[in-house]
Amino acid sequence: MIEKIPGVYGPKPVSKVNMKKSRPQAAGRGGGDGVEFSSFAVELSKVSAEMKKIPEVREELVEGFKKQIQNGTYAPDLEKVARSLIVAGLLDRED
Numbered sequence: 400m401i402e403k404i405p406g407v408y409g410p411k412p413v414s415k416v417n418m419k420k421s422r423p424q425a426a427g428r429g430g431g432d433g434v435e436f437s438s439f440a441v442e443l444s445k446v447s448a449e450m451k452k453i454p455e456v457r458e459e460l461v462e463g464f465k466k467q468i469q470n471g472t473y474a475p476d477l478e479k480v481a482r483s484l485i486v487a488g489l490l491d492r493e494d
Contacts, residue, residue: 436444467473485491 464473
């Protein structure tokens with residue numbers, strides 16, 4: 400009677416395991432691994448590339464200030480300069 404209960408009498412036969420998982424391939428791709436970036440990441444990459452094209456030092460602005468200093472016509476906004484120094488912690492505020 401015990402012989403009639405499956406799995407109790409004797410070992411079960413081992414079946415071959417298929418290690419290759421089948422995945423549907425995306426249309427237009429030849430298979431293989433791939434990476435997809437979000438639209439934000441793509442936009443960020445474009446902006447980063449554009450930022451690299453802009454020079455850190457704006458030469459025309461620097462040249463303009465140099466000419467003003469040489470001509471004696473440069474007049475900075477001293478309150479703005481003082482405020483910037485205070486914010487940067489380079490100048491103590493006196494009331």
